[in-house]
Amino acid sequence: MAAETSSSHNSIPPSRFPTHHGAAEIHPQVRILCEIVATAPTYEVEGRLASSQIKPEHEFVQQVLKHSYNSPAAAAKFFRWAGLVQRHTPYSWNLMVDLLGKNKLFDPMWDAIQSMKQEGLLSLTTFVSVFENYCIAGRFNDAVLTFDVLEGYGIPPDIVAVNSLLSAMCREDNRTAKALEFFERIKGKILPDADTYSILLEGCEKEGNVAKAKITFGEMVIRVGWSPEYMFAYDALLNTLVRGSQGDEAIKFLQVMKGKNCLPGLRFFSNALDIFAKQKDSAHAIMLWDIMVGSGLTPDLMMHNVIISLLTSSNDIDNAFRLLDEMVFHGAFPNSLTYNMIFGCLIKNGKVREVGKFFLEMIKNEWDPTPANFAAAIKVLFDGDDPEMAIEHWKYMSKNNISPRDDSGNAVLLGLCNLGRLSDLRRFAEKMIDEKIILHESTMTKVKNAFYKQGKGSHEIYDTISRKWKSSCLQA
Numbered sequence: 001m002a003a004e005t006s007s008s009h010n011s012i013p014p015s016r017f018p019t020h021h022g023a024a025e026i027h028p029q030v031r032i033l034c035e036i037v038a039t040a041p042t043y044e045v046e047g048r049l050a051s052s053q054i055k056p057e058h059e060f061v062q063q064v065l066k067h068s069y070n071s072p073a074a075a076a077k078f079f080r081w082a083g084l085v086q087r088h089t090p091y092s093w094n095l096m097v098d099l100l101g102k103n104k105l106f107d108p109m110w111d112a113i114q115s116m117k118q119e120g121l122l123s124l125t126t127f128v129s130v131f132e133n134y135c136i137a138g139r140f141n142d143a144v145l146t147f148d149v150l151e152g153y154g155i156p157p158d159i160v161a162v163n164s165l166l167s168a169m170c171r172e173d174n175r176t177a178k179a180l181e182f183f184e185r186i187k188g189k190i191l192p193d194a195d196t197y198s199i200l201l202e203g204c205e206k207e208g209n210v211a212k213a214k215i216t217f218g219e220m221v222i223r224v225g226w227s228p229e230y231m232f233a234y235d236a237l238l239n240t241l242v243r244g245s246q247g248d249e250a251i252k253f254l255q256v257m258k259g260k261n262c263l264p265g266l267r268f269f270s271n272a273l274d275i276f277a278k279q280k281d282s283a284h285a286i287m288l289w290d291i292m293v294g295s296g297l298t299p300d301l302m303m304h305n306v307i308i309s310l311l312t313s314s315n316d317i318d319n320a321f322r323l324l325d326e327m328v329f330h331g332a333f334p335n336s337l338t339y340n341m342i343f344g345c346l347i348k349n350g351k352v353r354e355v356g357k358f359f360l361e362m363i364k365n366e367w368d369p370t371p372a373n374f375a376a377a378i379k380v381l382f383d384g385d386d387p388e389m390a391i392e393h394w395k396y397m398s399k400n401n402i403s404p405r406d407d408s409g410n411a412v413l414l415g416l417c418n419l420g421r422l423s424d425l426r427r428f429a430e431k432m433i434d435e436k437i438i439l440h441e442s443t444m445t446k447v448k449n450a451f452y453k454q455g456k457g458s459h460e461i462y463d464t465i466s467r468k469w470k471s472s473c474l475q476a
Contacts, residue, residue, distance in 0.1 A: 029054045030063045037064060037074045045077040056082035058089050065095040072103040090121045097126055101133030106142075109133075117153055124155055124164065131168040140169060140178045147182075162186055163195050170203030179203055180212065192223060194230045201236035210244040213237050226260040235268050242272045247284030254291050266297050273306050282314035289323070293330070301332040308338055312345035320345065339367045347376045352384030359393065368402060369393075375407035382415025390415055394428075398435075409437040417450040422458065425450060429465050433472045444469060 026034070033056075036048045054060070061082045068075040079096050082088070088096075093116050100109035109130070116122045127146060134143035147165050150157045162183075169179035179200060183192070197220035204213035217237045224230070234257060241250040250272070257263050269292045276285035285307055292299065304327055311320040320342050327334055339362045346354045355377050362369060369377065374393055381390035394412045397405050409432045416425040429447060432439060444466065451462035 026063065026067075027060065030060050030067075033060060033064045033078070034067050037068045037071050037078050040074065042073045042077060045074045046081045049078060049081045056085050058086075058092065061088065061092050062095060065092065065099060069099050069102055072099060072105055075099055076108065087119075090116075090123065093121055094123075094126050094129060098129040098133065101129055102136070104133075104137050106134075106137075106139075113153070122153055122155060124161055127153075127155060127161070128164045128168070131165045132171075135168040135172050135175070138172070140175065143168060144182055157190065159190055159193050159196065162190050162192070163199055166196065166199045166203075170199055170206070174207060176200065176203030176207050176209060176212070180216075194220070194224045194227070194233060197224065198230065198233040198236065201233050201240070205236040205240040205243075208240065208244055210240055210246055210249075213240040214249070226257075226262050228262050230262070231264055234262060235264050238264060238268060238272065242275045245279060245281075247276065247279075247281055247287075251284060251287050251291070254288070258291060258295060263291075263295050263297075266292075266299070269297065269299070270303055273303060277306050277310045280310070280314065282310050282316055282319075285310050286316070286319055293326075298330050299332065300330075301327075301335065301338075304330075304332050304334070305337050305341070308341050312341045315345065315349060317342070317345050317349065317351070334365075334367070336367050336370075339365070340370050340373055343369055343373050343377070347373065347380050350380055350384060352381060352386050355380055355384075356386060356389040356392075359389070363396065368396075368400065371397075371402060371404055371408065374402065374405075375411050378408050378411040378415065382411070382418065387415060387419060387421075391424075405435075406438040410440055410443045413439065413443050414446055417446045420450065420453075422451060422454060422461070426461055426465065430468065433465070433468050436472065439469060 029052075032052055033049065033054060036045060036052065040048045049056075061079070064078060065075060068078065075096070079088070079092075082092075093112065097109055097112050097116070100106070100112060113122065113126060113130075116126060127150060130146050131143050134140070134146065143165060147157060147161060150161060155161065166179045166183060169175050169182070183196070183200060197216060200216050201213055201220075204210075204216060213236070217233070220230075220233060234253075238250055238253060241247075241253065254263070269288065272288055273285060276282075276288065289299075289307055304323060308320050308323055311317075311323070324334060324338065324342060327338075339358075343355070343358055343362060346358055359369065359377065374397055378390045378393050381387065381393065390412065394408060396402075397408055409428075412428055413425060413432070416422075416428065425447065429439070447465065448462050451458040451465075
């Protein structure tokens with residue numbers, strides 16, 4: 001509750017319809033009272049309560065009300081019965097007001113408020129509940145009218161009250177415009193504070209209203225200035241800009257905030273990075289990254305992998321390598337995913353020399369390529385005139401029993417076919433068949449063509465391989 005100043009046990013329960021069922025450590029007498037309220041016909045509630053011979057202690061009353069939101073009529077009977085024994089506390093009254101409001105029983109709610117007024121028990125907490133429940137019900141004009149009559153109930157309509165109403169409005173979907181309308185009317189009478197703007201900016205963020213967010217933030221800077229304490233507001237503005245595909249604006253604001261010593265924390269940067277990744281916006285992601293690390297924030301391994309994934313999918317291999325080299329300085333050590341993303345990018349872009357070099361670095365650091373990357377690398381290396389490195393990949397897979405190896409094995413045979421290296425082709429094919437590698441028909445057709453081109457003697461070699469392959473297929 002925005003205006004609640006007492007300890008948490010005095011706050012109105014956040015759930016709209018709490019229930020006692022399954023509640024932990026509920027007092028046995030409270031459970032009995034809750035059962036009566038929940039199950040007794042309304043006209044029998046007071047009689048059953050009296051028959052229980054349980055004294056309605058203040059704590060009991062509060063607990064029963066908290067667990068009786070689904071039974072408003074019976075809860076009202078219970079409240080009246082308990083009030084005959086002893087005067088209710090302000091907290092119990094506030095619970096009753098909230099319970100009635102949550103159930104849209106607004107006339108009885110106001111009757112309760114009048115009773116509280118007569119007993120001098122009203123506080124802003126009471127009206128915060130009214131604001132919230134009118135807004136939940138979509139009755140925003142009634143919420144504003146409630147604010148307008150606060151003074152008549154002895155409650156000062158100060159900035160805490162303003163913020164409570166704005167917060168209630170902005171929590172509901174697509175109602176920030178209503179909150180801004182109220183704000184425009186009231187700001188000349190009651191001076192807004194940083195919380196006011198944070199609430200409005202968070203509402204703009206929720207609705208993705210970039211234009212209103214920028215206007216509201218501009219006014220905030222003029223009225224309350226800059227402070228690291230206003231970080232919630234800054235986060236809300238930046239998130240709105242990033243989600244609204246306003247990367248340029250977000251970066252500009254970040255640079256200004258850095259100059260004011262008001263940069264957001266690592267959580268914002270992590271979220272923004274995820275959004276840029278979804279938008280496939282590598283240019284702004286790398287700008288964001290450089291501002292972050294340049295300000296002394298330390299990204300973790302997950303953040304490194306997010307941006308390296310984005311950079312490699314955008315074929316920005318230079319920045320991907322730069323971030324890989326910088327990881328150790330941030331205490332984040334690359335893992336299999338990190339290496340394989342970069343390795344995959346090198347393969348995709350046909351960087352033959354770099355593929356071989358990076359493969360050696362990977363295995364040196366004990367991170368193996370994925371089977372898919374092995375197969376793709378072997379193909380690229382054969383196509384790029386580095387068959388020896390392709391064969392090194394295959395030998396490494398075999399030696400370290402990396403599986404599945406079927407795609408890689410077929411890639412090796414096709415590469416050897418294209419080069420006409422029949423001696424190696426025969427040796428590798430026979431060994432693969434022995435190792436139960438699945439060789440595709442299309443691959444065996446290429447193998448056949450490669451041997452048959454060399455004349456009759458080579459036909460016999462292929463036929464031997466073919467019989468062995470067909471026998472292996474039958475056994476499988």
